Amino acid sequence: MEITANNPQMKSWLKVDSNSDFPIQNIPFGVFITKDDIITIGTRIGNYAIDLCALQQLGYFDDLHLSEDLFMQDTLNDFISLGRNVTRQVRNRIGEIFDIQNTTLQNNVSQKETVIFNIDDVEMQLPVAIGDYTDFYSSKEHATNVGTMFRDPENALLPNWLHIPVGYHGRSSSIIVSGTEIKRPQGQTLPADAKSPVFGPSRLVDFELEMAFITTDANDLGEPVTIENAEEHIFGMVLFNDWSARDIQKWEYVPLGPFLAKNFASTISPWIVTMDALEPYRTTNTEQSPEPLPYLQQEENNNFDIKLQVAIQPENTEETVVTNSNFKHMYWTMIQQLTHHTVNGCNVRAGDMLGSGTISGPTSDSYGSMLELAWKGTKPIQMNDGSERKFINDNDTVILRGHCDNGSVRIGFGECKGKILPA
């Protein structure tokens, strides 16, 4: 089915600023609560939140034969589980409804009052119930930086790294939506030169600039997804801040990986931008050498050109942009990650989330974490307000932003932000 919603010529009758992340060609999906305490699945155009449940009740999706309460949900899981053909139909239809040449809703004042809300008048919710969350470690620059700092600059990458999209399981319960505040975690750390650990607030809270993708129902237990079929099981993407407490991590992570250093909170942006919307921004894969094993070999370009930025906003003062990176720096692609994840028969369900791992670019101003940007605290970052940062201070807000722009249409993710409160 054609992705008619991507037509770059299309304009909406809703006002959209030229630098908006949400033109009519985006049509992301999310969940919000209105001032009247109604929870619904919705989309966004410009600075308007659109209630898809209301649109359905007004008959705008009648010929798509969707189940009656499909949008009257507090998560997108059921919708996503219908598969990309159905979600594509819905997205195309939304494009038609808000197309400037379509006057049906445009000229119906009372219907518009039911359907359209100012974005500031709704409260965004976590868009999916995340059954399982997996985090990968798929940026070669990031893995190299970490290996250089903590092991051996000459052998920064571990032997498996170029063969496997290395990943591990994370915590679903503590994945929160942008805007949710986070208490600085407490835990055990081992002070330098000490023999025994101490307990207290982490002193090295960091962000990790990541993106994550949300899956459809991909496979039954025991039935791997092939690399040829992986793409149809990726519904869309979000910005993802995989908050990390570096001092807790250092003490706990051997031999079974990060645990309390990560699971105190992980923040995602509220709107899931569909892979359909991102299709025009597909770009060349990073060259992989050695060649991966056959089950991981991909024919097409499966990388995406998504400009990423992180800013730190101290309390009551202006923000400082601390890095500019790009999703295209990924070494392993999303379809390789999903294929690898299921090659042993592991089942992936609608609403599962797979994180990219920290996305660092090749230059020191494009690294994806304070650990790398301030190089283990040795090169503090200068802030616009005159202060310095090695890691994240109490009452700092960290803001991730991401968008694609091909000169014709800009598609973005909005913001993924979170504030660190004192312990």
Added chain:
Amino acid sequence: MEITANNPQMKSWLKVDSNSDFPIQNIPFGVFITKDDIITIGTRIGNYAIDLCALQQLGYFDDLHLSEDLFMQDTLNDFISLGRNVTRQVRNRIGEIFDIQNTTLQNNVSQKETVIFNIDDVEMQLPVAIGDYTDFYSSKEHATNVGTMFRDPENALLPNWLHIPVGYHGRSSSIIVSGTEIKRPQGQTLPADAKSPVFGPSRLVDFELEMAFITTDANDLGEPVTIENAEEHIFGMVLFNDWSARDIQKWEYVPLGPFLAKNFASTISPWIVTMDALEPYRTTNTEQSPEPLPYLQQEENNNFDIKLQVAIQPENTEETVVTNSNFKHMYWTMIQQLTHHTVNGCNVRAGDMLGSGTISGPTSDSYGSMLELAWKGTKPIQMNDGSERKFINDNDTVILRGHCDNGSVRIGFGECKGKILPA
């Protein structure tokens, strides 16, 4: 509230063999499907499955003021989230209904037909929707054995092990109920002396003898559970086989921990035995030296004397018991694990599952995995049918069993079994 259901004098009017795991003092909770395709929450006495939804509809729980559809569910999550006070009331009531001195249901033939099923006529389901699953590594003997085999016998335990109940996140989607067959996983492994990995079926599939506990709604994000309050958030326990592919694990697990080596399947027993039922089997904690940090210090005895056994049953021949262990060998207790898990603010929800890690005893016939029992393949296990095992062969069924016995009452878990099919 008193746990009246534990009264060792009580007898049921339902027939219970003397060596049954399910006397009237057990009253575990599970989910089953009847031959008429009805799914319900139930309990078990002797070899009878009891439909709690039917009991509720017949009015047996009326004065407990439970929600109408509480047992008409395909998971125990809502029931568990009511907290231990309510689940204790229900368990006490079930004890009363099936007490030999109570003739109400006993003498009502038509009601009995609605409520009671032969255990062979129902199909057990996964009892909970597991939101998050965490696995610990809390048996000192197991950690020492692994450290001795793969690192340094003189420094077998890593520096953090005696300070932290080391844990990591596992996969929820592939947790399956006893009896579900499992395809041997495929994946990448690095052959001895090779420089590049190969792809194929794992040749070193192993069991891990574990137990796991299921939590109630424990805490909100950012609000740790204290060691004093941890116990009330543990609903009950199951047997747990944390299947592992040792060759995949060896290649993939550095630096972020096990992933595909574990997430192809994890098997649990179908009946959750409540902590109330296990209360009489509480036993002394393992001595901890050095003393843990204050947040992990426990006043009471929080270990449990649960006899554990693993048998391997090759196709078409008798089983061989390969190990006898005991849950009391655990170094870190469940309340220490739960307290540690939340000390950074991580939230734990009703139906989350926390695994013990492999439970190895002090002697070589009490180890909890083939890796240890056959000591990395150097000491093959003799089977009763004349064959040998270093790991698990195709078409082997692995059976975990567990029960408590204080000479007065035996409380058990039944079986946790799974068969490995060819890749």
